[in-house]
Amino acid sequence: MPAVNITLQPRPELDASVDHAIQAIVAGAVVGETCNTDLAAGPWDFDTRPGYGPGSSMGDVIPTGSPRQGELPREYREASEAELDERIRAAKAALGDRVVVLGHFYQREEVVVHADYVGDSFQLANAALEHPDAEAIVFCGVHFMAETADLLSRPEQAVILPNLAAGCSMADMADIDQVEECWEQLAEVYGDMDATDAEGLVPVIPVTYMNSSAAIKGFVGRHGGIVCTSSNARTVLEWAFQRGRRVLFFPDQHLGRNTAKAMGVPLEQMPMWNPRKPLGGASVGQLADARVILWHGFCSVHRRFSVDQIDKARAEHPGVRVIVHPECPMEVVDAADEAGSTDYIRKAIEAATEPTTFAIGTEVNLVQRLAADHPQHTIFCLDPVVCPCSTMYRIHPGYLAWVLEGLVAGEVRNRITVPASVADPARVALERMLAAKPPAAPAAAWENAS
């Protein structure tokens, strides 16, 4: 099937949104493909399915007693896009400074237009800090992002995730029980995990990507570890190597591999840990030699990018500048001109003074927004299939209207709260990240600019 034409138009963006492209494909009005048949259904189609809940993104079974989304009231499910837009604006106007709405770079355009801030997860958590008097922070992202905002906000502030079924498939790939089990198995190989060797190094420092649950960040905080983002992963690994013989990196194998490779760590010293296998599927010898143990996790959006797509872009657009996210597989990062975080990609495009053709390897909502904001450039997504972050896509405007109108009526809906026993060590891990200093001489171009 030929690829859908999602050639991007300048704003008004509602006529060029990813959602509209998906609906047009589903209705047969446009020939093309989407990456996930679930995208064809209204997000409320999932509300009453068993197994959906906080952080759930793959039909995982969630613990009994966890709050579930429940069915969105009919008036929101049946409202037109224009009506929801109007109701959201009216609720925001009524709430004024009492609420801050945050929109992730990957969020659908119909929601982002109502955001007070747009950015990556950590930028948005910090944006919330600029509003200590706001009663509520409505985080239009996914579950781990709302948890991080709760960690960093004041206890009186309510952090709200409009749809509890907006999880992150990558974050779900490292659950706390699996990580605890991994740590116990590693202790059988390395001995006392708190003991230092002659050089003052412990056997393993755990490092978690920001895209992980608060429980995982808490684990890392309790075991001398640290959090990283895609912007500071190299800095964080340098920090970890100053304290440990090796690193256990989760959940994203690709960010870990790409970063460590750029620092000169040989691939053969990066065994994979598959939580479904004894010793993660590695041998004792591999673990003894390891510098970075990579968790078997990935982003379902970024792993779709391929070298073939880059070759095609270069053939069809001579001189194209290819920039990909470091969550992409290593061979894709190697074949690209540059790799960097969402913020790096945005800044690289903003800094281009001459009309340029960019092929971008990251989530399509961000690519589409960049194209609309920079009509002097030709900007397209490397993946010809329309593939948004399918869990973030569940924040339909209907849910945003529902939580905002709840606040107007004095009711806090879908509050995300991290218990103190988890929040305290998780904050320690975040504070270590903030205190970590960049290395003296960055080795990879994609680490320099974000």
Ligand code: SF4
């Ligand atoms: S794009 Fe990937 S890593 Fe980011 S929130 Fe979506 S599933 Fe998670």
